[in-house]
Amino acid sequence: xxxxxxELGDCQRCKLCSGRKNIVFGTxxxxxxxxxxxxxxxxxxxxxxxxxVGAAGDLLTKMIEAMGFRRDDIYICNVVKCRPPxxxxxxxxxxxxxxxxxxxxxxAIQPKVVVALxxxxxxxxxxxxxxxxxxxxxxxxxxxxxLMPTFHPAYLLRNPAEKRKAWEDLQAVMKIFGKNPxxxx
Ligand code: URA
Numbered sequence: 001x002x003x004x005x006x007e008l009g010d011c012q013r014c015k016l017c018s019g020r021k022n023i024v025f026g027t028x029x030x031x032x033x034x035x036x037x038x039x040x041x042x043x044x045x046x047x048x049x050x051x052x053v054g055a056a057g058d059l060l061t062k063m064i065e066a067m068g069f070r071r072d073d074i075y076i077c078n079v080v081k082c083r084p085p086x087x088x089x090x091x092x093x094x095x096x097x098x099x100x101x102x103x104x105x106x107x108a109i110q111p112k113v114v115v116a117l118x119x120x121x122x123x124x125x126x127x128x129x130x131x132x133x134x135x136x137x138x139x140x141x142x143x144x145x146x147l148m149p150t151f152h153p154a155y156l157l158r159n160p161a162e163k164r165k166a167w168e169d170l171q172a173v174m175k176i177f178g179k180n181p182x183x184x185x
Contacts, residue, residue, distance in 0.1 A: 004101060011082070019085050020083055022041075024078060030075065034112065036115045038051060038152065039152060041081070075105075077102065078121075113177075118132060122135050136149050137149075148170075
């Protein structure tokens with residue numbers, strides 16, 4: 001993983017480098033069995049250099065803990081490592097520039113399960129343009145690793161009624177780890 005970070009260096013491979021304060025590479029256990037992949041850093045993440053530390057991050061942390069894990073147990077990273085201005089969606093050229101590093105991170109970790117948070121993570125890793133509303137909740141395989149697509153926590157903050165479905169998806173992940181799925185909604 002250190003080698004992947006070194007290779008990324010002071011990255012100037014796409015235009016996102018001009019507006020960033022920090023590269024948000026990833027955080028957690030580089031030998032994790034479970035990895036969460038988000039979209040890209042927001043304002044707080046850019047300032048701190050750590051993924052998922054804003055409002056969506058608080059919800060993700062709650063979801064992780066409800067699953068019986070701690071943030072330190074798992075690994076968290078994003079499709080793009082630099083903040084898109086004004087939190088706009090990452091553009092195809094930006095995703096293309098950053099994707100090799102995401103793939104290298106997952107290759108270094110070799111987790112048992114990847115949870116793809118939202119359409120950018122799911123569509124990028126699976127090279128599948130199916131909407132996340134249709135992809136979520138069904139196991140997929142990414143490079144021999146089981147992958148569960150689910151909703152992005154920022155989407156859940158805007159659409160709390162969808163939390164139940166996301167929790168179902170995470171319960172399927174817990175089963176793989178022998179964690180006891182309760183009835184939390
Ligand atoms: N949303 C993401 O997709 N990633 C982050 O790191 C923070 C918010």
